[in-house]
Amino acid sequence: MTAAHVQQPDIQQPELEPWGPSEVPTTALLTDHYELTMLRAALQSGTADRRCTFELFGRRLPDGRRYGVVAGVGRALRALSHFRFDDESRQFLLDRGVVDRQTADWLADFRFSGQIWGYAEGDIYFPGSPLLIVESTFAEAVLLETLMLSIYNHDSAIASAASRMTAVADGRPCLEMGARRTQELSAVAAARAAYIAGFSGTSSLEAGRRYGVPTIGTAAHAFTLLHDSEEDAFRAQIQAMGTDTTLLVDTYDVDTAVRTAVRLTDGKIGAVRLDSGDLPVLAKHVRTLLDDLGAKDTTIIVTSDLDEWQIAALAGAPVDGYGVGTALVTGSGHPTSGFVYKMVARATSDEPDAPLVHVAKKSTGKATVGGRKYPWRRFDAAGVAETELIGIDKDPVLEHGRPLLVPxxxxxxxxxxxxxxxARDRHTRARAELPLDALKMSRGEPVIETVFV
Amino acid sequence: MTAAHVQQPDIQQPELEPWGPSEVPTTALLTDHYELTMLRAALQSGTADRRCTFELFGRRLPDGRRYGVVAGVGRALRALSHFRFDDESRQFLLDRGVVDRQTADWLADFRFSGQIWGYAEGDIYFPGSPLLIVESTFAEAVLLETLMLSIYNHDSAIASAASRMTAVADGRPCLEMGARRTQELSAVAAARAAYIAGFSGTSSLEAGRRYGVPTIGTAAHAFTLLHDSEEDAFRAQIQAMGTDTTLLVDTYDVDTAVRTAVRLTDGKIGAVRLDSGDLPVLAKHVRTLLDDLGAKDTTIIVTSDLDEWQIAALAGAPVDGYGVGTALVTGSGHPTSGFVYKMVARATSDEPDAPLVHVAKKSTGKATVGGRKYPWRRFDAAGVAETELIGIDKDPVLEHGRPLLVPxxxxxxxxxxxxxxxARDRHTRARAELPLDALKMSRGEPVIETVFV
Known part of the structure; x- marks a missing residue:
């Protein structure tokens, strides 16, 4: 590696803080059965210790997307630190006949001891970008396949969708509210990924506790329905939360609700939320009503089934924030990134210093580019990204570009x-390097080309 | 409730077994911020103890689907048993200003004390089916909203996709291999949901340990690439796993690999796996080759990007099992079920014996049917399901039908x-009750109508 790869001034090393009781204590069985049977067979045949290079990458972007966003790095490292085959895990594998005693004993001592390089979290990626490069023995590297793919495939899909939303929102805050529409722990990961891609907050309390993402939320329709009148409900909420709260105004009649909200707070109600109807028209109507009632500082939050196209359609409406749920946590049509984890080089023998040779399968439509990769993003004279340049087995070291791997x-x-x-700051910078076409909502090709050299 | 609702002979009560170290110890913060602020405001205004009925349901099926499959029930009950605001959770909520001291003290003692009825796991559902009915105080019922929705929305989406796949596979085993394409803990839930809907096994080891789902897997392309030759790799796998293993034969040349597999095992190789190419053509070719080589008992497993349409297209091919990944864990185009959790009735006052009245919001396009529901599936004279009949506030008690709620x-x-x-057995029975049109792959309307009476 050149020095350029190693220097990454914005990579800091915070202390590893405990996440508390909702963390999963071991991640070792979040693994496919076949990783263990491959390990078992390789231990038996004497090939387990061959040095290998594995690579995590996507063959293409989700259909029509211009760029992808790397997310999951921090979660993957955390999961790696908890990847331990404890007694219970090993006993399960033995009882089920997945592994033999030799393999179980090997697993008892397992700690990943190799090297991992990767794209930094929040950075942009393109087809073929080597998001992770794992250099280790076969035995160690193969065990990480499923867990790394699960985390990267999910988190990057969410971040990639989220980035399009924050781009088109153009500075207006986007709020993540999709926990209820995805698996309960995916929700926590999704909130984290969305934050990296520029979302301002999340409804998920666990994302707040675990990752420090700001959490937001006030009340649902049920709170209004609980009370004998909407006015009772609003009064109760204001009493508990102060006038700077957000009132949900579409349970019954929007105009009545807005008038009540303004009256109860002398025009000082913080925000109103619209969760149904024709939002561009309704927002304009409510803005006029608020202004007429003297509540000029009251903001309008909209939340009903938004996605990046709906956000774009609301660009001209008097809206102050977007709450996004389903479309965000399902990757807006692309719930997975399609990353794969492939061996790209291996030692010619079991000797520790045996040279590495390229390997690549030839399966129809699934061919792999062999060799260790050195990815750079090349810029034009104006500093705009123009190529994802990936050196094979050698570092291209560009004058106008930046290396993309960090240790x-x-x-x-x-x-x-x-x-x-x-990661969040890096995403802002990396997206700003892209050609303007990157931010087009329409379907198209990746905004820059990937070139292997 | 009538006796008919309470009798459910196939509901057994196994012991609660520990799942081991990968279980999440508390689920309480897998909750939206606004559930807690609503609780806080209701405690302050004195409405927290009003008796309420909440309902979890979908307004429609995913576009084009004929039926949906209920999954997540067992996970939801498990999550409920771990829904405790421990010291750390409460401190977080206080530190962030989400709750005040009164609310935090209330949470310390929180145990859900109400009634929950629901559709049994594995059963079928339709638009408007009340999958869960929660009868409790507002404070208790509102806290469960996000967690119940997350679990039901995810697990039912997976089971609904999986059921279409096992239906069209028509007895050939379907194997779940999608862990790498979805968040690492969603993967475990997806494997469970797929098993309920008729899948035979999963690649996910954690699903094996946690839920007892059979796990399957042998080797990836990397195992072949690791060795100096394909023959070396096959020999290593056979030595470790026996001849009854499944060899992956498309790393280089399929014909050569099949011949090697047969030669090394005297024609006794258990199965070959095809993971690329034009599968219907290739499977036929490989079947002929295997037969010509005398390996008539060797089976063929196919795995490349399958979904229900691909499985249908392979119906006439000599295939013995389907491995399904991405399409399964992403719900085959519908990664979420779109369920909502709505208040449908509440007491007229805070008195414990105050009568309940219907409530329903009127938001555009999001109207709710108020009242406590009593759902039945009505059958025609031949025993085929013909209507999802949902009594409002009264139990319709049909002669030709079965009640759908279980305690x-x-x-x-x-x-x-x-x-x-x-749950798996129930799904087989419930799907068999549907009209044949339910199993059509083409897009269409729900196969039976939902009628409120």
Whole structure:
């Protein structure tokens, strides 16, 4: 590696803080059965210790997308630190006949001891970008396949959708409210990924506790229905939360609700939320009504089944924030990123210093580019990204470009931890480097080309 | 409730077994911020103890689907039993200003103490089917909203897609292999949901340990690439796993691989797996080759990007099993079920014996049917389902039909646990009750109509 790869001034190393009781204590069985049977067969045949390079990448972007966003790095490192085959896990594998005693004993001592390089979290990726490069023995590297793919495939899909939303929202805050529409722990990961891609807050309390994402929320329709009148409900909410709260005004009649909200707060109600109807028209109507009633500082939040196209359609409406649910947590049509994890090089023998050779399968439509990759993003004279340039087995070292790999794990030690805001800030910078076409909502090709050299 | 609702002979009550270290110890913060602020405001205004009925239902099926499959019931009950605001959770909520001291103290003692009825796991549902009915105080019922929705929305989406796949596979085994394409813990839930809907096994080891789903898997392309030759790799796998293993034969040349597999095992190789190419043509070719080589008992497993339409297209091909990944774990185009959780009735005052009145919001396009529901599936003379008949505030008690609610929680005690195979068996029976049109792959309307009476 050149020095350019190693220097990453914005990678900090915060202390590893406990996440508390809702964390999963071991991640080792979040793994496919066949990783263990491959390990078992390789231990038996003597090939388990062959040095290998594996790569995590996507063959293409989700159909029509211009760029993708890397997310999951911090979660993957956390999961790696908890990847331990404890007694219970090993006993399960033995009882089920997945592994033999030799393999179970090997697993008892397992700690990943190799090197992992990867794209930094929040950065942009394109087809063929090597998001992770794992250099280790076959035995160690193959075990990580499923867990790394699960985390990257999910988190990057959410971040990639979220980035399009925050781009088109153009500075207006986007709020993540999709927990109820996806699996309960995916929801927590989705809130984190959305924050990296520029969302301002989340409804998920666990995302607040675990990752420090700001949490938001006030009341649902049920709260209004609980009370004998909408006015009673509003009064109760204002009493508990103060006038700077957000009142949901579409349970019955919107105009009546807005008038009540303004009256109860002397025009000081913080915000009103619209969760149904023709939002561009309704927002304009409510803005006029609020202004007429003297509540000029009251903001309008909209929330009903928004996606990046709905947000675009609301660009001209007097809206101050977008709550996004289903479309965000399902990746807006692309709930997975389609990443794969492939061996791209291996040692010619079991000797520790045996040279590595390229390997690549030839399966129809699934061919792999062999060799260790050195990815750079090349810029034109104006500083705009123009090529994803990927060196094979050699570092291209560009004058106008930046290297894309950062060290994540060195000799088994996790070195790539960083605060979540570092990833969020990086995303803002990396997206700003792209050609303007990247932000088009219409379907198209990746905004820059990937070139292997 | 009538006796008919209470009698459910196939609901058993197994012991609650520990799932081990990968279980999440508390689920209380897998909750939206606004549930807690509503609680806080209701405690302050004195409405928190009003008796309420909440309902979890879908307004429609995913576009084009004929029926949906209920899944997540067992997970939801498990999550409910772990729904505790421990010291750390409460401190977080206080530190962030989500709740005040009064609310935090209330949460310390929180145990759900109400009644929950629901559709049994594995049963079929239609638009408007009340999948869960929660009868409790507002404070208790509102806290469950996000967690119940997350679990039901995800698990039922997976089971609904899986059921279409097992239906069209028509007895050939379907194997769940999608862990790598979805969030790492969604993967475990997806494997469980797929098993309920008739899948035979999963690649996910954690699903094996946690839920007892059979796990399957042998080797990936990387195992072949690791070795100096394909023959070396096959020999290593056979030595470790026996001849009854499944060899992946498309890393290089399929014909050569099949010949090698047969030669190394004297024609006794258990199965070959095809993971690329034009599968209907290739499967036929490989079947002929295997037969010509005398390996007539060797089976063929196919795995490349299958969904229900691909499985249908392979109906005439000599295929013995389907491995399904991405399409399964993403709900085959519908990654969420679109369920909502709405208040449908509440007491007229805070008195414990105050009568309940219907409530329903009037938001455009999101109207709710108020009242406590009593759903039945009505059959025609031939025993085929013809209507989802839902009584409002009264039990219709049909002669040719079955009641759809089972008791899940009584006075806070979980009574609805059952072995996973009970749900799987129920799904087989419930799907067999539907009109044949239910199994059409083409897009269409729900196969029976929902009628409120």
């Amino acid at each position: 994540l794990v060195k000799d088994g030690e996790i070195v790539g931890r960083e605060p979540l805001d570092a | 899940l929680v009584k006075d806070g005690e979980i009574v609805g646990r059952e072995p996973l195979d009970a």
